[in-house]
Amino acid sequence: MNNEEILEIIVKAADDKLAENIMVLDVRGLTSLGDYFVIMNGRNERQMxxxxxxxxxxxxxxxxxxxxxxxxxxxxWTLIDLNTVIVHVFNAEERSYYNLEKLWSEAPLVDITGMINEQ
Structure with missing residues (x-):
C-alpha cells in the first residue's frame, strides 16, 4: 500500500468520526520520523x-x-505511528499549544479535499 492510499484511509476514518481541522503535512526531506503528519482535533475527550x-x-x-x-x-493528545504516516489527534487547546503546523511550516500541505466528503 502506498502513502497516498494510507493517507486516504486515515483521513476518511477521521472524517467519519467528525474530526475537526484535518490537515496533512508532507514532511519528506524535513525529518526522518516519517513522510506525512496527519493532524486533527476533536471537540472533547470522548470524540477524541x-x-x-x-x-x-x-x-x-x-x-x-x-x-x-x-x-x-x-x-x-494521541500519536499513532503508521511508519511513514504519523497521526496526531489533539484536543483544541493542546493543538493550539503545540502548533505543529507552525513548527513544520516548511512542510507543504497535502490537498485532502478529494479524500473527504465523498458519499
Whole structure:
C-alpha cells in the first residue's frame, strides 16, 4: 500500500468520526520520523477517543502495521505511528499549544479535499 492510499484511509476514518481541522503535512526531506503528519482535533475527550479508535480500526482492517501508539489515555493528545504516516489527534487547546503546523511550516500541505466528503 502506498502513502497516498494510507493517507486516504486515515483521513476518511477521521472524517467519519467528525474530526475537526484535518490537515496533512508532507514532511519528506524535513525529518526522518516519517513522510506525512496527519493532524486533527476533536471537540472533547470522548470524540477524541472515537477518532483514535476509528483510525486504528481502519488501519487494522487494511492490514497497516501500527508501530506505536502514545497518549490515548491522556485525553489531550494521541500519536499513532503508521511508519511513514504519523497521526496526531489533539484536543483544541493542546493543538493550539503545540502548533505543529507552525513548527513544520516548511512542510507543504497535502490537498485532502478529494479524500473527504465523498458519499
Amino acid at each position: 477517543h472515537g477518532i483514535v479508535d476509528g483510525v486504528l480500526e481502519a488501519a487494522h482492517k487494511n492490514n497497516m502495521e501500527v508501530l506505536h501508539q502514545e497518549g490515548k489515555n491522556s485525553g489531550n
